[in-house]
Amino acid sequence: MDSTAAQRRLKAIHGHLLCADDSSSSQLRHNPTAGEYALEQGYSVVLPEKLDTGKWNVYRSSRSPLKLVSRFPDHPEIGTTHDNFVRAVDTFRDYKYLGTRVRVDGTVGEYKWMTYGEAGTARTEVGSGLIYHGISKGSCIGLYFVNRPEWLIVDHACSAYSFISVPLYDTLGPDAVKYIVNHASVQAVFCVPQTLNSLLSCLSEVPTVRLIVVIGGIDDQIPSLPITTGVQILTYSKLLSQGRSNLQPFSPPKPDDVATICYTSGTTGTPKGAVLSHGNLIASVAGATLGTKFYPSDVYISYLPLAHIYERANQVMTVYSGVAVGFYQGDNMKLMDDLAALRPTVFCSVPRLYNRIYAGITSAVRTSGGLRERLFNAAYNAKKQAMLSA
Missing domain, CATH: 1.20.5 (Single alpha-helices involved in coiled-coils or other helix-helix interfaces)
Structure with missing residues (x-):
């Protein structure tokens, strides 16, 4: 379509604007340019095409009515979440990235930060450690704990070495965890001491698991497993050390490769897994950047479950923009205290x-x-x- 025809069609489309109400999630941030655009034109437009069946209209975002967005307009070379993080490490190496509140004498204090460069190093060590333990490219890796820096580091390692991340709901019982682990053929699970017992309780029923990594665990307090189980259990710090001593080159994924399998909570029957590619995640976030801009000076608070795709997409966005991500303590009742300590400029939430x-x-x-x-x-x-x- 030439530019003149495109402009004519765009004018026609703008004559059929529809203001949509997103009742599932939203971002609280003042963005005058995007806000004015939305107020003037609505959030979506009706396209001339009709579906083959029924009397349904076809809608598209008013910010890109003539084509689907698949890449970041300013960085079309980013096709995977690995590409996204590599660029962030190169561009924002010494900027704050992952922050948690430190405890001093039992009291929660201020935030302590890890830079993008430090997170990149840890990502390489985690991925190399998994390879050291024989976890092969394309394997599914389970994450069984709430939001904290290690969650994103493990996810970045999965992207860099072409593993598939599979979030496991920390609030679910052993039955749901067992179902997801078996359904996705998970080979390695990252957990915390609080979720370790739940995992061990169903270990005999999840035969694909070969490695368990305990984040926040102490080496001499890790339970030993009989060799007959075929499962090795070790601390996260031990895995980092092993990866550091056996560094492996990246095995970058392609845009069409699976990045994650995001399961529902299973409230209506067994959990259902949505298989999402790297291209899916990049396209979703790239489309959002047409109306929302973040900057390295921004600070984001992560408390929405990383097992849900909304928070996962938000994290792709923060990496793209070099935003600092501070984590809550893990307790929603203490969220206001975390907000006061972090003073975020970006707060994403749900109604x-x-x-x-x-x-x-x-x-x-x-x-x-x-x-x-x-x-x-x-x-x-x-x-x-x-x-x-x-």
Whole structure:
């Protein structure tokens, strides 16, 4: 299609705009340019095509109505999540990347950070360690713990060495974990001491597992397994050391290669696995960058489950932009304390939590007294007006 025809079609499409309401998830960030664009044109457009059956319309994002987005417009060479992280390590090597709150004398303190370069080194050591233990390219690797730096490091290692990451819900019982491990033929599982016992309880029923890596475990406290099980268990620090002593070159995936199998929680029957390629993840995030921009100066808080694809996609976005990612303590009841310590500039959430936050704030305002309530409402309305008119 030539440019003149494309422009004519674009004008026609813009005459059939539809404003869509995304009720599943959202990003709380002030972006005047994207916001004005959405207000003027709506979020999606109706294309002239009709489906073969039914009277359904075909919709596409108003930011790219004439073609699907498959790569980052500014970096079309990025075709996999491995490419994405390699560029981030090269570009943002000394920038803060992964942060956790450190404990001093039993008290949770400030955030301690790992740089992109340090995370890149750990990624190589983890991947090399898996190869050292005979885990072959294309194998499925289970992640059985909540958000923390090691989750993303292991995921980056999977991308760099063409393994397939398989998140395991930390909140599910042994039956669901057993089902997912067997269904995906998981060969290695990364867990924490809190989930180790659950995994060991069904070990005899997951014959594909050959290696268990305990994050946060202490070498002399790791239980020994009978040699007849065919399963080796070791600490994450030991795996890093072994990988460091036996470094292996990357085995980069192709865009069409499987990056992850993301399972449902199994609330309606057995869990269902969505098989997603590297190209799928890159295309999804590349499309989002048309309307949302992040920067290396931004700070993101990670608390939404990494077992869900929404948080996984957000992490691809943070890597692309060189954003610092601080992790919550693992307890949603302490999230507000983590927010106060981290002071993130990017907060991604879902409607249920936004409603909870809104209810908490409005309740506190109502009970604070007449003057404070009027001051709060005045400040809130002024801020809202400033954002709409920016």
